[in-house]
Amino acid sequence: MRTWPVRTTGPATPPPPPGPARPAPARARTLTEWRPEDPDFWERVGARVARRNLWLSVLTEHIGFSIWSMWSVLVLFLGPEYGIDAAGKFTLTAVPTAVGAALRLPYTAAVGRFGGRNWTVVSALLLLIPTAFVAVVLEPGVSYSTLLVAAAVAGVGGGNFASSMANINAFYPQRLKGRALGINAGGGNLGVPAVQLVGLLILATAGAAHPRLLPLIYLPLIALTTVVAALRMDNVPTxxxxxxxxxxxxxxxxxxxxxxxxxxxxxxxxGFSFAFGLVLQAQFHHQLDTPVKVACLTVLGPLLGSLARPFGGAWADRLGGARVTLATFAAMAVGTALILTASRLHLPALFLAAFAVLFVLSGIGNGSTYRMIPALHRAKARRRALADGSAPAAAEATAQRHATALIGLAGAIGAFGGVLVNVAFRQSFLTAHNGDAAYLAFLAFYLVCSALTWTVYLRPSPHRLSGV
Structure with a gap:
């Protein structure tokens, strides 16, 4: 068995002699040979290298998500002494969502320009800026504009997801992309409940007067993940x-x-991950009269949604992404109708249960829709190759590039959905003092998505792409 060729940042060296495969050296390098669709190559060296990069990607993305969603917890610390009403807090949670969404496109392009491993290191280092900034400025008397700036800078954590997914997409063969992307995204999404759990522990022990402890805990974790990524990850030329x-x-x-x-x-x-705690505070403030009670429930939904995401990708590998996505949107519409009913009848137990189901379904749908992207472009490449007689290898390469690009673009647009969710809640509570109007809007949107999935990807038609 032979080791695979590696290009390092130092002087060129001749290939190693034949012998047992050995781990690549823990230093900066770019793989010059990467053929995940080749079964022999995958079994010999590909699977091992891909797994290592996948788990390191999960680790760095996880921290990025935690920094991005940190304001979903910090707003619970902002008591009357900060002078910020519910609408102002919804704005503070919407701002990092918007910035993170905008950064996803350049972050995706950065993977191709600088290499997945290289950009992972840079993007991890950038997380130090918002974390240190909020640790310095967050105290009673701070101006609202300063808090808006601190929330905006936290958006850099949202860009990590797009670059991480684009990077991991290149490591895995088509048959395993759904599972791999689901694990990568699910592990990253767990950063949301993780930071909320840390915030809950701080609220329960140190109290609401010590919000700075939250970013201070993450500073050494950011430094650690940066070092590990620099030592053990690889760049893939594709x-x-x-x-x-x-x-x-x-x-x-x-x-x-x-x-x-x-x-x-x-x-x-x-969107729900950022807004859920504020929704509970605003809608059930009599039952949930302390930040600790709210934080205990806030962490549950994002945790369930994150854990569900890998299952969505795996089921999409087996059943087809479009089928899983259609079923998910239909179920999300039903879940939203239950939330609306619970809100109007003021039934906290039903409200919490239906929202938990909605979080699980959104996680499943995350995995299935991302699995549809590489399958979609592979189906288009095969159709194009049959139509014009182009080489299958060239068609596959084009499909890989387009799928990677769409992962970034869809990730950016999808993240803007989080902004829309927070804006919908803000407007609904400003005008009616409840979230009913927002729930109606979500219900209508899920029905539209169900119809769109069926019409484009599942309705019998000679123009329909198979295998999506």
């Missing part, structure tokens, strides 16, 4: 040229359909 691919896919209608579907799944997950 992730290059993402920028041109982004321009190419904008002319494809499937790009906008998939982006809308992902807005419905991931946008729901991240």
């Amino acid at each position: 992730t290059r040229e993402t920028g041109p691919a982004l321009r190419e896919i904008t002319r494809d209608r499937h790009t906008w359909v998939m982006s809308l579907l992902y807005l419905g799944t991931f946008g729901s997950f991240i």
Whole structure:
């Protein structure tokens, strides 16, 4: 068995002699040979290298999600001494969501330009900025504009997801992409309940007067993940040229359909994750009269949604992404109808149970929609190769570039769904002092997504792409 060729940052060295495969050295490198669709290569070296990069990607993305969603917890510390009403707090949770969404496109392109491993290190280092900043400024008397800046800078954590997913997509063969992307995204999404759990522990022990402890805990974790990524991750050459691919896919209608579907799944997950605690505070303030009680319930939904995401990807591998996505949106519509009913009848138990189900469904839908992206572009590549007689290898390479680009674009648009969720809640509570109008809007949107999934990807038609 032979080791695979590796290009390091130092002087070029000749390939190693034949012999047992050995681990690559723990230093900066770019793999010059990467053929995950080749079964022999995958069994010999590919699977091991891909698994190592996957778990390290999960670790760094997890921390990124925690920093991005930190304001979903910090707003619970902002008592009367900060002078911020419910609408102002919803704005503080919407701002990092918007910035993170905007950063997902350049973060995706950065993977192709600088390499997955290299950009992972840089993006991890950038997390130190919002974490240190909020640790310095967060205290009673701080201006609201300063808090808005601190929340905006936290958006850098949201960009990590897109670059991480684009990177891992290049490591795995088509048959395993759903599972791999689901694990990567699910492990990253767990950063949301993780930071909320840490915030709960601080509230329960040190109290609401010590919000600075939360970012201070994460500073050494950021430094640790940066070092590990620098030592053990790899660059894959097939992730290059993402920028041109982004321009190419904008002319494809499937790009906008998939982006809308992902807005419905991931946008729901991240939007509810940021807003859930504030919704509980505003709607059930008599039953949940302390930040600790709210935090105990806030962490449950994002945890369930994160754990469900890998199952969505795995089921999509087996059953088809479009089928799983359609079933998910239909169930999300039912769950939202139950939430609306519980809100109008003021039934906290039903409200919490239905919201927990909605979080689980959004996680499943996250996994299934992302699995649809590489399957969609592979089906398009095969159809194109049959139509014009192009080489299958070239078609596969184009499909890989386009899928990576769409992962970034859909991730950016999907994250803006989190902004829309927070804006919908803010407006609903401002005008009616409850979330009923927002729930009606969510219900209508899930029904639209169900119809769109069926019409484009499942309705019998000679133009339908198979295998999506």
